[in-house]
Amino acid sequence: MRLQMMTWAEVEASVARDSGILMPIGSTEQHGPTGLIGTDALTAEVIAWRAGELADAVVGPTIPVGMAHHHMAFAGSMTLKPSTLIAVITEYVLSLAHHGYRRFVFVNGHGGNIPTVNAAFYEVYAALYGHGPVEGPELRCRCISWFELPGVQRLTKELFGSKEGAHATASEISVTRAAFPDTVKSAPLEPAQAPISRFFDARDYRRRHPDGRMGSDPSVASAPAGRQVIDTAAAELAAAYRQFGTMG
Amino acid sequence: MRLQMMTWAEVEASVARDSGILMPIGSTEQHGPTGLIGTDALTAEVIAWRAGELADAVVGPTIPVGMAHHHMAFAGSMTLKPSTLIAVITEYVLSLAHHGYRRFVFVNGHGGNIPTVNAAFYEVYAALYGHGPVEGPELRCRCISWFELPGVQRLTKELFGSKEGAHATASEISVTRAAFPDTVKSAPLEPAQAPISRFFDARDYRRRHPDGRMGSDPSVASAPAGRQVIDTAAAELAAAYRQFGTMG
Amino acid sequence: MRLQMMTWAEVEASVARDSGILMPIGSTEQHGPTGLIGTDALTAEVIAWRAGELADAVVGPTIPVGMAHHHMAFAGSMTLKPSTLIAVITEYVLSLAHHGYRRFVFVNGHGGNIPTVNAAFYEVYAALYGHGPVEGPELRCRCISWFELPGVQRLTKELFGSKEGAHATASEISVTRAAFPDTVKSAPLEPAQAPISRFFDARDYRRRHPDGRMGSDPSVASAPAGRQVIDTAAAELAAAYRQFGTMG
Amino acid sequence: MRLQMMTWAEVEASVARDSGILMPIGSTEQHGPTGLIGTDALTAEVIAWRAGELADAVVGPTIPVGMAHHHMAFAGSMTLKPSTLIAVITEYVLSLAHHGYRRFVFVNGHGGNIPTVNAAFYEVYAALYGHGPVEGPELRCRCISWFELPGVQRLTKELFGSKEGAHATASEISVTRAAFPDTVKSAPLEPAQAPISRFFDARDYRRRHPDGRMGSDPSVASAPAGRQVIDTAAAELAAAYRQFGTMG
Amino acid sequence: MRLQMMTWAEVEASVARDSGILMPIGSTEQHGPTGLIGTDALTAEVIAWRAGELADAVVGPTIPVGMAHHHMAFAGSMTLKPSTLIAVITEYVLSLAHHGYRRFVFVNGHGGNIPTVNAAFYEVYAALYGHGPVEGPELRCRCISWFELPGVQRLTKELFGSKEGAHATASEISVTRAAFPDTVKSAPLEPAQAPISRFFDARDYRRRHPDGRMGSDPSVASAPAGRQVIDTAAAELAAAYRQFGTMG
Amino acid sequence: MRLQMMTWAEVEASVARDSGILMPIGSTEQHGPTGLIGTDALTAEVIAWRAGELADAVVGPTIPVGMAHHHMAFAGSMTLKPSTLIAVITEYVLSLAHHGYRRFVFVNGHGGNIPTVNAAFYEVYAALYGHGPVEGPELRCRCISWFELPGVQRLTKELFGSKEGAHATASEISVTRAAFPDTVKSAPLEPAQAPISRFFDARDYRRRHPDGRMGSDPSVASAPAGRQVIDTAAAELAAAYRQFGTMG
DSSP: OBGGGSOHHHHHHHHHHOOEEEEEEOOOOOBTTTBOTTHHHHHHHHHHHHHHHHHTOOBOOOBOOOOOGGGTTSTTOOOOOHHHHHHHHHHHHHHHHHTTOOEEEEEEOOGGGHHHHHHHHHHHHHHHHTTSOOSSOOOEEEEEEGGGSHHHHHHHHHHHGGGSOSBSOHHHHHHHHHHOGGGOOOOOOSSSSOOOOOOOSHHHHHHHSTTSOBSOOGGGOOHHHHHHHHHHHHHHHHHHHHHHHHOO | OBGGGSOHHHHHHHHHHOOEEEEEEOOOOOBTTTBOTTHHHHHHHHHHHHHHHHHTOOBOOOBOOOOOGGGTTSTTOOOOOHHHHHHHHHHHHHHHHHTTOOEEEEEEOOGGGHHHHHHHHHHHHHHHHTTSOOSSOOOEEEEEEGGGSHHHHHHHHHHHGGGSOSBSOHHHHHHHHHHOGGGOOOOOOSSSSOOOOOOOSHHHHHHHSTTSOBSOOGGGOOHHHHHHHHHHHHHHHHHHHHHHHHOO | OBGGGSOHHHHHHHHHHOOEEEEEEOOOOOBTTTBOTTHHHHHHHHHHHHHHHHHTOOBOOOBOOOOOGGGTTSTTOOOOOHHHHHHHHHHHHHHHHHTTOOEEEEEEOOGGGHHHHHHHHHHHHHHHHTTSOOSSOOOEEEEEEGGGSHHHHHHHHHHHGGGSOSBSOHHHHHHHHHHOGGGOOOOOOSSSSOOOOOOOSHHHHHHHSTTSOBSOOGGGOOHHHHHHHHHHHHHHHHHHHHHHHHOO | OBGGGSOHHHHHHHHHHOOEEEEEEOOOOOBTTTBOTTHHHHHHHHHHHHHHHHHTOOBOOOBOOOOOGGGTTSTTOOOOOHHHHHHHHHHHHHHHHHTTOOEEEEEEOOGGGHHHHHHHHHHHHHHHHTTSOOSSOOOEEEEEEGGGSHHHHHHHHHHHGGGSOSBSOHHHHHHHHHHOGGGOOOOOOSSSSOOOOOOOSHHHHHHHSTTSOBSOOGGGOOHHHHHHHHHHHHHHHHHHHHHHHHOO | OBGGGSOHHHHHHHHHHOOEEEEEEOOOOOBTTTBOTTHHHHHHHHHHHHHHHHHTOOBOOOBOOOOOGGGTTSTTOOOOOHHHHHHHHHHHHHHHHHTTOOEEEEEEOOGGGHHHHHHHHHHHHHHHHTTSOOSSOOOEEEEEEGGGSHHHHHHHHHHHGGGSOSBSOHHHHHHHHHHOGGGOOOOOOSSSSOOOOOOOSHHHHHHHSTTSOBSOOGGGOOHHHHHHHHHHHHHHHHHHHHHHHHOO | OBGGGSOHHHHHHHHHHOOEEEEEEOOOOOBTTTBOTTHHHHHHHHHHHHHHHHHTOOBOOOBOOOOOGGGTTSTTOOOOOHHHHHHHHHHHHHHHHHTTOOEEEEEEOOGGGHHHHHHHHHHHHHHHHTTSOOSSOOOEEEEEEGGGSHHHHHHHHHHHGGGSOSBSOHHHHHHHHHHOGGGOOOOOOSSSSOOOOOOOSHHHHHHHSTTSOBSOOGGGOOHHHHHHHHHHHHHHHHHHHHHHHHOO
């Protein structure tokens, strides 16, 4: 159930039954020669929507642009500063908390968002409580990156082995091929498997990973594999969401 | 051409040919008993995508949550503070300017965003130039609200007359019905045509407009009407975009 | 009654009778070869003070510097970033709300302020209520630009016809001549009537409007005309203020 | 020469001759039973304008609302947060620096502004140079509180002795009586001379100084005394300004 | 070599030889019945100083208060908001970058800082480069939490097994006992080993971990064990620092 | 009693007895050819710790980096922007206020911090009360610079006469020699006594004071003198703290 597709009266009734919500967050950034710039937003969204169906949960609007400063040496990449993304997440959560939402599962599609999203949760608590818990509702925020779910990791290892990689991965490109069959891109991949190394800023990233990929050989990506990844990720997420709703 | 669906190499080639971009911006807020919470984001997106096809223009990621504080007395509404929305717009534009984009047409679906979006453009210029123009690229930013386009206004008058209204309008609900036929909602509308008056904050809005509508009778909305609105708005936008690209 | 000229005990007694206040806001920016840099602040102040007398209303301190980034290519222009002006307006309103003021009419002298002032009002509501209306006083903020008042527009059309223009207008220069007879400037105006066109940033503004005027021929300005403008604007404002005080 | 009363061409010519400027900054806050709420803004303005004439210096627009949180328990007082006032001062200075101004003398009328104004100067330098001096113009900012000028202190001691006090002083009320003869207020002063003590926040201030005065007996204020204070302060300021312009 | 103990000329000479620096960052927060409130700052500092000796590296001033909002239900805990800590880290790094430092290893003593510190590094890059790499120095920032170093984890497993825990750990309390023998505290620990569970905000943390410990039995802490931990951590850090200095 | 060395239960008991706290704040900046970069942080800390013993007061963690933009032309100097330092001080105070602390004495070691620290106190009050005092605890904040204490000034005059100076003073270098005997530096001082003059930004500071000292001849500094300064300053501070605790 997408929040965007409900009326306010439907939301009012729904939040009275279940005060949890799934919040997709992605990024808009290069994904190598054959990956879509919107990969991280599109995958988070597709997986969150499917998980919402499985868990009978409301799914909020997707945050499409995240923290991707390290990709800014490649055309089309967009980024918010960490402090701006923190403000955005804080205001999304506080808006929904005003209507009674209490448990927020951010469904994340981009590794580079993880520190900022987790930092943001404490900015939310600080905005709500000041410098210590006093009155007011008690919120719970959690960030789950779909590509870190154990079942997904088992599956991608099985499907792609070492070709999965760390950026512009075989699995994420498979997910976009499953969800958007019209957007399959082809381009030479040289070398077949991209190098991988620790990087620092955007210049450094491009110097070390000249075509944008990190460690991956996305030529093995496929729509059928993407469907498996979506199903697995959504099922794990739905289970995590339900457990989150009942934990003490 | 959605930016999200391109590779970085495609963006690099595209921006060299045309340094303009369409940027949809909407809102996530109540739209009366039968309107979708995502109406303003969905309509801006649908119309911008269609305009992008007509004008052969790139369309950036949609900003789904805008300035809707006055709707916060209705469940499901979300809002950014004006100052946060200004930061988001500024960083979207500066990210894309780094890759060579120079002309930004924000395609807006929400009246409440207009002051903040226009204020944001000067925050962009200040971020780029400091307190006066010196070096650096020259950007042009413009906000076009699709529902204010002259042809759209003529059409909605023709289609709906005085039932169009000012919020949860017949035309915007028609657009979502055209684009998302599965999301048609039915609910009693009492009175048939909602009252309209000047309002101030969110409490005041709800007191004056108890079911969220302002001046509209959306029972006249329909998918076929929505298709006409989309076509008209997209054609006008495409023309404005092309003219913007060539103005001295 | 200027707030600046009252004692705190007088304010305390006055706000108990009438919780409204007029707040002049202007700008400090070029106004062509013969207009004063302070035109927008001076006109807003003069008109607000006169309106205050007519409506028996308190008038707060003038905000002398507004959002004028687009004038920064001309010497003497000053500007706040939109986000800073939002902070200033928010704190002015919250300061006065602490003492019991509830209805704020900003009397605006500068078109470039309009988006930011209107955005600021929602920053005020957000500062006061967080992400939704809960407890606390209910404020009403409104921005009236004197040059957009219907009676003023009728009058300036009558007085100046098409020579009024859009910046460094005949009417605003007339108002400063009426109020400050010692500051009449003379300088060649070439062409007599300035060009008018859509502009974007400060460089673009100067390129299109090389002497700073936009569409105006201020050689027709005069002190007697200024007195008429002041009287008309103040009377309309006073009426709007009184109606604002009584609206449901 | 008030900046507000000049044209942009006059400013351009003037700043080429003298890159200094006087910047009045005041406050809008209670000044006891008989003092005007605008006292600090009005006195700074009057004295800066007179000094501008003596020194043939340009005088910028007055900052009318300063840092007066400690007066907020008295009706009519207004305040900016220190961080907001810092932003305002920074943007005033950077606006004028863009046009060539290099030496800024803030003429201050309110003791409570002193820390924030001095802190702001380093925010200006940080905004201009980042974390260390590199390129760019070299600015000099200085804050002179007129009531701390040695000649003024000698004069007020002579005129008022121990009745001068520390807030709602005999001298500042005299200055407003000299400048605005129509605004003389009368109210009982009990005790004749107000108590004086160290205070912390606004509640504490009011508890210790129940009518708003601190240490003063403003019944000795007079317009003739005010004229002497204005003359003395303006002459000292003009001398300081000239010396500032020539220091190595 | 502590930066605090050098003269500016010594720093100037030193940074010319080695542009790296160790930056200790801790926290000021409860550490259970027997742990010091300053544990995370003290351990980071002691270990960074020792590593500095081993690696012949400069060690900057310790950031003593970090992101510890979740500990605020226990007396004495202090916290910065994530966005404020990001500003502090950004300005520390930019200050030192102005003098030629290029490689920053933050030596972290507090798990709760990790997201914010990593987010801050991209705020640094954004502050330095805007929205993409252009000119300017190339910085490298890295965060190493001493308790996550592989050798330290092997050692604490060996020394304390499952009694180590996750907060108020046996190892960190051992480090403070080694470094500050006078500060050994004794208090009953009930139960001997504290519970461990996922927590959200500060209220939730205290409810689940009523004496502040998480999973630990610090009764096994000892000064000799602390000396081993310090030695191991410092040696690993020194090696990581040297490798960081030479990586391509 | 250092807060860092207490357990949370000890803090809880202690704050119930005495709601005051000493807060050392210093700076990290050049101190001439023979002074330590950490001088201002080290001296504030040493003196605050000793005062804490004398007054039986808790001493919070030291703020090691302050507002020192004017020293940034010398290697090793670090600075926060005034607005960032205000945020840090505000959050330190609010954290401790949450646990019951009510009276804060900042023990300051750096003249350049004074405006910002005093401005910060009003940011604290604004954060706590909004735009006027309503509910909530009543805090009292005070800044005492140890080098401005009357007894310290008498002593340094006696010890060093005119050689004390204004930056890199004989007394502060004596204090670090007393506290850290291993850090005595020797370097030529040319001229013996440094020049002193009014300065503006960092470039200007270095041009006027090429070796960093201002007015001082620190060759007269000594550890025994430092011990006297520490004892005198700590005793005065302890007395001021006790008096602060009992004032009405």
